[in-house]
Amino acid sequence: MITELSSTGSFRQYLHSLYEDVACFIFPPYCIICKTSLEDGKQSVCSQCLEDIMREIKGTDPYCPVCEKQYPDIFDRCRRCSGRNSPGKLYALVPMTPHIREYLHAYKYFGRLEIAEDFARRAFEMYNDAEFVQQIDVIVPVPLHRRKRLQRGYNQAEVFACHLSELFGTPLANNSLKRIKHTKSQTYLNAKQRFENVKGVFRIIDGKQIRNKRVLLVDDIVTTGATLYECSRTLKKAGATTVVSFTIGRPVIKD
Ligand SMILES: [Zn+2]
Ligand SMILES: [Zn+2]
Secondary structure (H helix, E strand, C coil): CHHHHHHHHHHHHHHHHHHHHHHHHHCCCECCCCCCECCCCCCCCCHHHHHHHHHCCCCCCCEECCCCEECCCCCCCCCCCCCCCCCCCEEEEEECCHHHHHHHHHHHHCCCCHHHHHHHHHHHHHHCCCHHHHCCCEEEECCCCHHHHHHHCCCHHHHHHHHHHHHHCCCECCCCEEECCCCCCCCCCCHHHHHHHHCCCEEECCHHHCCCCEEEEEEEECCCCHHHHHHHHHHHHCCCCEEEEEEEEECCCCC
16 A cells, blocks of 8 residues: 555655656746746746745744744743643744745645745754754754645755754654644634644654654744644653744745
C-alpha cells in the first residue's frame, strides 16, 4: 500500500515538473506580482517586487493570533486574552497584503520552494541573536496529513523549517509530530469552526524528541492560530517545556 502511494506521489511530481516545463515553454516566465517578463523561471517575482516584499518584514514583538495584537516580548503569554486558545508567543514575518498572499500562494500550492529560502534568510538576519532563538532545542514543522503531502509533493511548513534549522544550527524534528486525521481545508471556516476542525488531529510519535525540550513550532501562514494552538497543546502534553511559534505570513493587524 505504502509503495503504491509513493509511486503515485513520484508520478505526480513527474507530472508536476513536466507541467512546469510545458508552462515555461508556452508562457514566458513573468513576475507573479507586477507581471513584467523575467529572464528565466528561477524566481517567481522580479528583483524589484522581491525587494518590496522583503522590506515589509520588520522585527516585531510577538503576535497574538487570537486577539490580533502584538505584546511585549517579556511576557510568555498574551495578557489581553489571557492566552485563552492562543498558541502563546508567535513571531510572524509579514502581514498578508494582497501581493504577499499571492507570493505565498505560489509557495504553498505551486512548488515555488525558493520563496521559503528568501524568508528564512531574512529571519536569520533578524532573529539569530534574539533570546528566544538562543533558547530553542528543537524545530518542529506543522505536519500535513500523509495523503496531502503525497498529493502536493512537499510540506511547505517543513521546507521553511528545514531552512531555519540549517541557518540557526538547531535540530529539526520533522517526524515527532504527526497529523493523524485528514481534515477539510480551514479556508472557508470561521474561527470557532477552525478550532473544532483541528481538535485532536495531531499526535506525538517520538516523545523523546519533545520531552523537556524548548520547541520552535513552524508554519507558513497563521490565520486564527487554531492549528498552532492545537499543535502546541499536543507538544506541551508530551512534555515540551515551552513552545514558541514562527510563521512567514500573518493577517494584517488592525490597529
Ligand atoms: Zn515584479
Ligand atoms: Zn491575545
